[in-house]
Amino acid sequence: MIIERMTFQAKYGEGDALVSVFREFNRVWAKKYRMTTAKIYTDATGEMFTVIVDTAFKDMSEMAAAQARNAQMYADPAFGQWFARMQPLVRSGSRQLLNSVRG
Numbered sequence: 001m002i003i004e005r006m007t008f009q010a011k012y013g014e015g016d017a018l019v020s021v022f023r024e025f026n027r028v029w030a031k032k033y034r035m036t037t038a039k040i041y042t043d044a045t046g047e048m049f050t051v052i053v054d055t056a057f058k059d060m061s062e063m064a065a066a067q068a069r070n071a072q073m074y075a076d077p078a079f080g081q082w083f084a085r086m087q088p089l090v091r092s093g094s095r096q097l098l099n100s101v102r103g
Helices: 015-032 060-075 077-089
Strands: 002-010 039-042 050-057 090-099
Touching: 002 015, 002 060, 015 039, 015 050, 015 077, 050 060, 060 077, 077 090
Parallel strands: none
Antiparallel strands: 002 050, 002 090, 039 050
């Protein structure tokens, strides 16, 4: 299993707004483009206003197929409007691809 982990540092006081935008992504965009619903995490300790979005894929080929759908989604003008609402909430971000190892 491959986990795509995107970690965002929201601007001060904008963590809840960023979570709301990602919940909307799961409701609208993940459904429209047949994507796996992401898990959304917020900080309980550590740096404040951290929002983590994890998406699980069976393997790299499933992830590649999802990336192809991402390209279609980014070309959608309505998605551009969603993305424009997310951008001002974020101070920085990073992306990791993780192998899930059993036991």
